[in-house]
Amino acid sequence: MLKVYFLFFPQVLLLACAEDLECVPGFQQKVFYIEQPFEFTEDQPVLNLEFDDCKGNNKLNFEVSNPDFKVERDGSLVALKNISEAGRALFVHARSEHAEDMAEILIVGAHEKHGALKEIFKTEGNLGIPRQKRAILATPILIPENQRPPFPRSVGKVISSEGVEGAKFRLSGKGVDQDPKGIFRINEITGDVSVTRALDREAIASYELEVEVTDINGKTIDGPVRLDISVIDQNDNRPMFKEGPYVGHVMEGSPTGTTVMQMTAFDADDSSTDNALLRYNILKQTPTKPSPNMFYIDPEKGDIVTVVSPVLLDRETMETPKYELVIEAKDMGGLDVGLTGTATATILIDDKNDHPPEFTKKEFQATVKEGVTGVIVNLTVGDKDDPATGAWRAVYTIINGNPGQSFEIHTNPQTNEGMLSVVKPLDYEISAFHTLLIKVENEDPLIPDIAYGPSSTATVQITVEDVNEGPVFHPNPMGVTKQENIPIGSVVLTVNATDPDTLQHQTIRYSIYKDPAGWLEINPTNGTIGTTAILDRESPYVRDNKYTALFLAIDSGNPPATGTGTLHITLEDVNDNVPSLYPTLAKVCDDAKDLRVVVLGASDKDLHPNTDPFKFELSKQSGPEKLWRVTKINNTHAQVILLQNLKKANYNIPISVTDSGKPPLTNNTELKLQVCSCKKSKMDCSATDALHISVTLILLSLISLFCKSFL
Numbered sequence: 001m002l003k004v005y006f007l008f009f010p011q012v013l014l015l016a017c018a019e020d021l022e023c024v025p026g027f028q029q030k031v032f033y034i035e036q037p038f039e040f041t042e043d044q045p046v047l048n049l050e051f052d053d054c055k056g057n058n059k060l061n062f063e064v065s066n067p068d069f070k071v072e073r074d075g076s077l078v079a080l081k082n083i084s085e086a087g088r089a090l091f092v093h094a095r096s097e098h099a100e101d102m103a104e105i106l107i108v109g110a111h112e113k114h115g116a117l118k119e120i121f122k123t124e125g126n127l128g129i130p131r132q133k134r135a136i137l138a139t140p141i142l143i144p145e146n147q148r149p150p151f152p153r154s155v156g157k158v159i160s161s162e163g164v165e166g167a168k169f170r171l172s173g174k175g176v177d178q179d180p181k182g183i184f185r186i187n188e189i190t191g192d193v194s195v196t197r198a199l200d201r202e203a204i205a206s207y208e209l210e211v212e213v214t215d216i217n218g219k220t221i222d223g224p225v226r227l228d229i230s231v232i233d234q235n236d237n238r239p240m241f242k243e244g245p246y247v248g249h250v251m252e253g254s255p256t257g258t259t260v261m262q263m264t265a266f267d268a269d270d271s272s273t274d275n276a277l278l279r280y281n282i283l284k285q286t287p288t289k290p291s292p293n294m295f296y297i298d299p300e301k302g303d304i305v306t307v308v309s310p311v312l313l314d315r316e317t318m319e320t321p322k323y324e325l326v327i328e329a330k331d332m333g334g335l336d337v338g339l340t341g342t343a344t345a346t347i348l349i350d351d352k353n354d355h356p357p358e359f360t361k362k363e364f365q366a367t368v369k370e371g372v373t374g375v376i377v378n379l380t381v382g383d384k385d386d387p388a389t390g391a392w393r394a395v396y397t398i399i400n401g402n403p404g405q406s407f408e409i410h411t412n413p414q415t416n417e418g419m420l421s422v423v424k425p426l427d428y429e430i431s432a433f434h435t436l437l438i439k440v441e442n443e444d445p446l447i448p449d450i451a452y453g454p455s456s457t458a459t460v461q462i463t464v465e466d467v468n469e470g471p472v473f474h475p476n477p478m479g480v481t482k483q484e485n486i487p488i489g490s491v492v493l494t495v496n497a498t499d500p501d502t503l504q505h506q507t508i509r510y511s512i513y514k515d516p517a518g519w520l521e522i523n524p525t526n527g528t529i530g531t532t533a534i535l536d537r538e539s540p541y542v543r544d545n546k547y548t549a550l551f552l553a554i555d556s557g558n559p560p561a562t563g564t565g566t567l568h569i570t571l572e573d574v575n576d577n578v579p580s581l582y583p584t585l586a587k588v589c590d591d592a593k594d595l596r597v598v599v600l601g602a603s604d605k606d607l608h609p610n611t612d613p614f615k616f617e618l619s620k621q622s623g624p625e626k627l628w629r630v631t632k633i634n635n636t637h638a639q640v641i642l643l644q645n646l647k648k649a650n651y652n653i654p655i656s657v658t659d660s661g662k663p664p665l666t667n668n669t670e671l672k673l674q675v676c677s678c679k680k681s682k683m684d685c686s687a688t689d690a691l692h693i694s695v696t697l698i699l700l701s702l703i704s705l706f707c708k709s710f711l
Helices: 010-016 110-122 686-690 695-710
Strands: 031-035 045-048 061-064 069-071 076-079 089-095 100-108 141-144 153-157 168-173 184-186 192-195 206-214 220-232 246-251 259-262 279-286 295-297 303-306 322-330 340-350 363-369 374-379 394-400 407-411 418-422 433-442 457-465 478-483 491-494 508-514 520-522 528-531 546-555 562-572 580-582 585-589 596-603 615-618 628-632 637-642 649-658 666-679 682-684
Touching (some): 031 045, 061 069, 069 089, 141 153, 168 184, 168 220, 259 340, 279 295, 363 374, 394 407, 418 433, 478 491, 491 562, 508 520, 580 666, 596 649, 596 666, 615 628
Parallel strands (some): 141 220, 246 340, 478 562
Antiparallel strands (some): 045 076, 061 089, 089 100, 153 192, 168 206, 184 192, 206 220, 246 259, 259 303, 279 322, 374 418, 394 433, 407 418, 433 457, 491 528, 508 546, 520 528, 546 562, 580 596, 596 637, 615 649, 628 637, 649 666
16 A cells, blocks of 8 residues: 655644735645555556646646656656656656746655654754744755756745734845855745756755845844755766776686676766666677677676677687677666767787697708808797787797707797707718707697697708818917027927818918017928017017917818917016116206205116116226215115215216126116206206216326326
8 A cells, every 4th residue: 555645844834824825836745755665556646746836737747757657637646557666766847837846756665754754854954844933934945957948937935924014035045145146036025936047956966045034124033044955856967988998808718607897887967866877788799700799788787798608709710809899878777768878898809828839840951051150940830829928929949959059949029930040050070960859839838628739849950061161270379488589490389280171181281370570480381480580578569478479270172261370479588688777867056065966767678587686886986086976775776976066067977787687787877967056046057068077088188198298
């Protein structure tokens, strides 16, 4: 049995009995609660709605939010078919030539009805019914969104039982005197509330206003009382897919019913109404093979699942591994009157390794010249799996015939071919033929029920071609130690080179390739190397006591082949260089107080022990007085000291320096000493150039005079 609960309020009845109560256009009752029956029966009235536009209800028309219901001309709400589930609420929109209004029918279960009624009376927040005694009645107003002009249009009325002369209604709040301003206004005399433009529920779903009664001076005499205005949703928003692009993956051979992906659309309409109740559908599948219905979408959840057998979901037999589905989302629970939105779902059939790679032939041939490295043959394979995956990419292995590791095989990433290379030069004289056994596998393992077969192995026959190889020196490089300055024509070394082409019985001739100093010669037949010049360890061609020369060994092949050998001659030092003295010029003031003239140093191109310690000495000084002496400082340096101040002039001091070699070598050098005049820290040696006084010359002059006197 269907139960309808009508709501009566004492305050409303009190005002309705007032003599000056005017007709209020619209539904005379705006909210109904009905208990959910087991089933709404077709053509059986559910309840009666009373609408009055106060002007005869001309051209009255009703619209119900649920298309399974309609309202008869007399206001009876009836079901168009037997319905077991109608949702939580129905909205009835009435429109006549002079007015329109909205009524709400809330459907509750039996256990919910007491709580629902209690909620209505709980506070003045729901229907504007005050707990304390008020003279203002401000019942909630329901306004459909997207109303058409003309505006303003009346949407409700506020009633006051106070009959104060000059009293006026005043409305305030968001939508009146607060942003967005000017949407609602009230007739200050009659209390009629009107809306000035169409509303958008998706922008603002409800307004909470306040109404009060003021006297002629604007002073509040009653209120404020809350006036709630709710915007009734209209189905004015299409479902939208906002999260694209939508791409799903499913493995080939997946069982029927495998979930691929989920499509979710959004509807900005009221989620508690059918305006946002979405249903999904596949409009189109591309391509349509092997079946035009490869996938199914759950109309409520949007889950896309496979509906074909695993055999048909075979990537290798498909026209393309990519499918595109045009998905439609429709509101109003999928009814024809619903608005729709579409999106494209791309589904990729992923490959699994269900096909092993196979060589295109069982045996490959290759030819390579001895001594050459690099790729000698490309092994080709076929694989039906996806080239972009490890199920297609090949891995090659040499499993037999490569004991010396002379061969390697790598995968060409573009072609998937196996590039077989020689990495260690082959020798024809050792082996003219090689046979390799190669296997191929995938990077990814095969699925459990697939195995590698005989076609995954192949043989490679390699023929080595003989090449005229150059002779080889033994050893190379060659080394020998000799003293420098050995006599010209001395034998340094006899080199030995052999021809690797043992089967050709060729002869070898020798020649010089590089001899930077021109010191050597070689016998072209037997390879004996001799000297043609003195070997000098101090030569600029010698580095770290080693002299390096290059020699050629040339066979008698056609064309002849050449081998190169390197000879390092380590030269032992001989004391063949006299030491040198530095500096050879010194200057001193004629009135100098410090008579230490100069520090002398010595150097020698030879090696120890043919160098320092050096011995510094003065030649014998003549005359009654000695003018200078040499004093040793260390093994390589000595100091020249004047024994008295000398006159301004140039003096040549004979000094000898001797090394420590066996036998020792001595170098006699004259140190030029300039005695200059010094004034005010300036040395003037200009006049000394005219004076050339040498101890040796003085000695010779004295001897000459002595001889003349004797004669």
